Amino acid sequence: MPAVSPAEIDRERAHLERAREELARMRERTAGLTVHAGDRISAEALERTLARRLAQLADDPHVPLFFGRLDHDEPSGGKVFHVGRRHVSDTAGDPLVVDWRAPVSAAFYRATRDDPMGVTARRRYGFARGVLTGFEDEALSGAAVTEAEHSEILEQEIERPRTGPMRDIVATIQPEQDVIVRSGLDRTVVVQGAPGTGKTAVGLHRAAYLLYAHREQVTRRGMIVVGPNSSFLRYIRDVLPALGEVDARQTTVEEMVAAHGRLRGAEPAEAARLKGDARMAQVLRRAVWSHLGEPGEALVLPRGSRRWRVPTHEARDAVAHVVGRDLRYDAGREQLRYALAHRILQQIEASGDALDDRAWDVLARTRAVKDYAATLWPILAPARLLHRLLADAEFLAEMSDGILTPAERQTLAWAVAPRSAGAARWTLADLVLLDELADLLERAPSVAHVVVDEAQDLSPMMLRALGRRARTGSLTVLGDLAQATTPWAVRSWADALHQLGKPDGHVEQLTAGFRVPGDVIEYAARLLPTIAPELAPPVAVRRARGELLLTTAPTEELVRAALARDGSVGLIVPDAGVDVARRRLLAAGLEFAVVGEEDVRAYDQTGAADAADDQATEFDARLDLVPASLAKGLEFDHVVLDDPAGIVAGETEREPGLRRLYVCLTRAVTSLAVRHDDDVPPELAA
Numbered sequence: 001m002p003a004v005s006p007a008e009i010d011r012e013r014a015h016l017e018r019a020r021e022e023l024a025r026m027r028e029r030t031a032g033l034t035v036h037a038g039d040r041i042s043a044e045a046l047e048r049t050l051a052r053r054l055a056q057l058a059d060d061p062h063v064p065l066f067f068g069r070l071d072h073d074e075p076s077g078g079k080v081f082h083v084g085r086r087h088v089s090d091t092a093g094d095p096l097v098v099d100w101r102a103p104v105s106a107a108f109y110r111a112t113r114d115d116p117m118g119v120t121a122r123r124r125y126g127f128a129r130g131v132l133t134g135f136e137d138e139a140l141s142g143a144a145v146t147e148a149e150h151s152e153i154l155e156q157e158i159e160r161p162r163t164g165p166m167r168d169i170v171a172t173i174q175p176e177q178d179v180i181v182r183s184g185l186d187r188t189v190v191v192q193g194a195p196g197t198g199k200t201a202v203g204l205h206r207a208a209y210l211l212y213a214h215r216e217q218v219t220r221r222g223m224i225v226v227g228p229n230s231s232f233l234r235y236i237r238d239v240l241p242a243l244g245e246v247d248a249r250q251t252t253v254e255e256m257v258a259a260h261g262r263l264r265g266a267e268p269a270e271a272a273r274l275k276g277d278a279r280m281a282q283v284l285r286r287a288v289w290s291h292l293g294e295p296g297e298a299l300v301l302p303r304g305s306r307r308w309r310v311p312t313h314e315a316r317d318a319v320a321h322v323v324g325r326d327l328r329y330d331a332g333r334e335q336l337r338y339a340l341a342h343r344i345l346q347q348i349e350a351s352g353d354a355l356d357d358r359a360w361d362v363l364a365r366t367r368a369v370k371d372y373a374a375t376l377w378p379i380l381a382p383a384r385l386l387h388r389l390l391a392d393a394e395f396l397a398e399m400s401d402g403i404l405t406p407a408e409r410q411t412l413a414w415a416v417a418p419r420s421a422g423a424a425r426w427t428l429a430d431l432v433l434l435d436e437l438a439d440l441l442e443r444a445p446s447v448a449h450v451v452v453d454e455a456q457d458l459s460p461m462m463l464r465a466l467g468r469r470a471r472t473g474s475l476t477v478l479g480d481l482a483q484a485t486t487p488w489a490v491r492s493w494a495d496a497l498h499q500l501g502k503p504d505g506h507v508e509q510l511t512a513g514f515r516v517p518g519d520v521i522e523y524a525a526r527l528l529p530t531i532a533p534e535l536a537p538p539v540a541v542r543r544a545r546g547e548l549l550l551t552t553a554p555t556e557e558l559v560r561a562a563l564a565r566d567g568s569v570g571l572i573v574p575d576a577g578v579d580v581a582r583r584r585l586l587a588a589g590l591e592f593a594v595v596g597e598e599d600v601r602a603y604d605q606t607g608a609a610d611a612a613d614d615q616a617t618e619f620d621a622r623l624d625l626v627p628a629s630l631a632k633g634l635e636f637d638h639v640v641l642d643d644p645a646g647i648v649a650g651e652t653e654r655e656p657g658l659r660r661l662y663v664c665l666t667r668a669v670t671s672l673a674v675r676h677d678d679d680v681p682p683e684l685a686a
């Protein structure tokens with residue numbers, strides 16, 4: 001860091017002190033507010049808002065209140081702004097710190113010498129445990145402007161050792177990342193990027209940005225963040241709260257569709273792939289609408305001493321009219337009742353009877369009309385319908401005629417059908433089909449925004465499930481086609497956007513790699529010509545080249561060597577090798593946690609597991625044992641990867657196996673040791 005004057009440091013420290021005091025004052029004021037509301041619902045809403053506000057005003061002494069400063073030129077007002085995680089103002093309302101998401105802060109991330117955005121100088125601060133230790137100035141315009149200099153503060157932030165779960169990157173968001181973070185609420189964006197280019201970080205910061213820039217709309221309509229599994233959600237769960245945002249629901253596709261039934265079964269890849277195929281949407285649509293019946297007799301409604309009739313041809317017309325309105329299936333039945341009631345209403349009126357305003361409604365709700373409508377337009381339950389499709393070969397053949405081949409029908413059909421829908425052992429792909437069916441019956445509600453991570457692994461039907469949750473909103477879709485490991489994955493982002501129902505979405509690329517050092521990424525990239533010939537490896541921004549070791553030394557020895565250094569350690573093993581690895585780590589007397597275990601426990605030297613701790617995550621441990629299938633999205637300072645051939649063999653086919661290996665090879669921040677039995681996959685040979 002260049003030498004800076006002690007007097008200037010003192011001034012900055014005084015500003016930090018003042019900002020802390022004012023933040024404490026803002027917090028006290030908020031805590032002192034009492035809720036006065038007319039009714040319980042408004043009171044609860046107000047209390048929630050207050051609680052959120054208080055959480056946003058919390059001050060963690062280890063987290064600096066600001067990390068940057070912008071000095072504006074005279075034409076732009078000549079003001080100085082400190083940029084931080086939240087807005088802090090004094091009693092007069094003057095800002096001491098501006099929120100990183102405020103429009104004025106954009107220049108902190110984007111201003112360059114070519115386009116200084118009205119800024120003369122950008123300052124970055126160095127901190128140690130919340131204490132301001134120095135700063136760097138970068139002149140962007142005016143007399144002091146020089147060649148771009150290397151920023152040590154930026155580099156230190158990028159190079160710092162990793163500990164615990166994922167952290168925010170507000171202090172160092174890069175210009176190409178900032179463009180995505182600040183894109184508007186009406187835009188669906190796909191972010192394609194190689195491992196470690198900051199896709200997850202960018203997605204979460206965009207979520208925080210949208211919550212800030214469109215607070216009212218996004219909190220009212222909701223936002224969901226979808227990750228691949230619950231251990232990944234634990235890994236990222238602190239990022240949004242650290243940015244003061246607690247209003248996004250974090251979930252998985254599995255959890256999202258859990259309302260339709262319990263996930264109880266697994267199935268062969270071929271069946272799951274087919275159930276994930278977008279053609280299934282056509283089959284399901286046809287299956288639902290195939291239930292409309294032909295009127296066999298007239299509708300007869302006794303009323304007082306009279307009997308009113310809707311003859312069959314009129315009933316048929318009513319059905320055709322409602323079908324033409326393109327409603328959801330259940331809404332259609334309701335409309336049919338009104339259409340039938342309307343015909344009766346006309347007859348009653350023609351007879352000279354006086355009717356009041358509610359008559360139409362009352363007629364539509366009579367038992368006779370309801371029952372008649374339900375025979376023409378039967379009540380359906382998604383689970384019963386899917387059960388019939390998978391159990392009744394004839395029905396499936398009829399519904400998929402011209403859509404699926406006979407062989408495909410055979411793949412879909414149950415070999416031994418469960419006796420009822422209640423007895424079915426639904427798989428994940430089945431539950432996604434049930435989600436589609438439920439939406440055909442009744443329109444699923446939409447939130448304002450959906451962030452979906454590791455989207456390269458989702459099937460077309462899963463993408464449709466996400467798309468409908470953002471039907472009237474937008475999405476941020478994060479992924480890397482080279483890391484797709486599921487047999488049902490879509491092959492292109494254009495296809496994914498189409499399935500999401502957002503064909504106009506933009507695809508953005510991130511190319512700077514913040515995680516994986518040069519030597520390691522070059523090694524992993526040897527797989528790219530096989531798994532994703534069209535994709536380029538990231539350009540490592542870490543100065544360190546990293547350490548790569550190919551070895552046959554015992555795993556325990558490699559893990560011990562990694563533990564002797566700073567930072568987190570991940571031992572990645574084939575899924576089938578987790579139990580053996582667990583025993584070996586226990587026998588070696590090492591303390592660790594296992595990624596993906598329901599209750600997070602740390603195993604200590606005696607081999608005894610701690611009582612499960614609700615608050616702890618596996619990422620609080622120094623050493624994590626990671627099944628290869630859960631490595632996606634995670635990172636560790638030091639990775640010991642055990643048995644690359646076993647990781648490839650863990651997948652049903654070789655190409656997804658190599659992609660899985662690519663994911664596992666790209667988790668390291670500093671060092672990667674690959675332990676093998678002289679059977680490294682040939683694709684990794686130089």
Ligand SMILES: Nc1ncnc2c1ncn2[C@@H]1O[C@H](COP(=O)(O)OP(=O)(O)OP(=O)(O)O)[C@@H](O)[C@H]1O
Pocket residue numbers: 157158167168169172173174177193194195196197198199200201202480483514515632633634635666
């Ligand atoms: N601008 C940045 N400044 C500092 N660190 C960054 C920046 N962008 C990303 N990082 C860091 O790089 C690491 C990788 O980021 P992230 O996990 O978001 O990448 P990813 O593209 O989602 O990776 P993967 O494809 O493996 O899921 C994280 O530790 C993140 O904090």
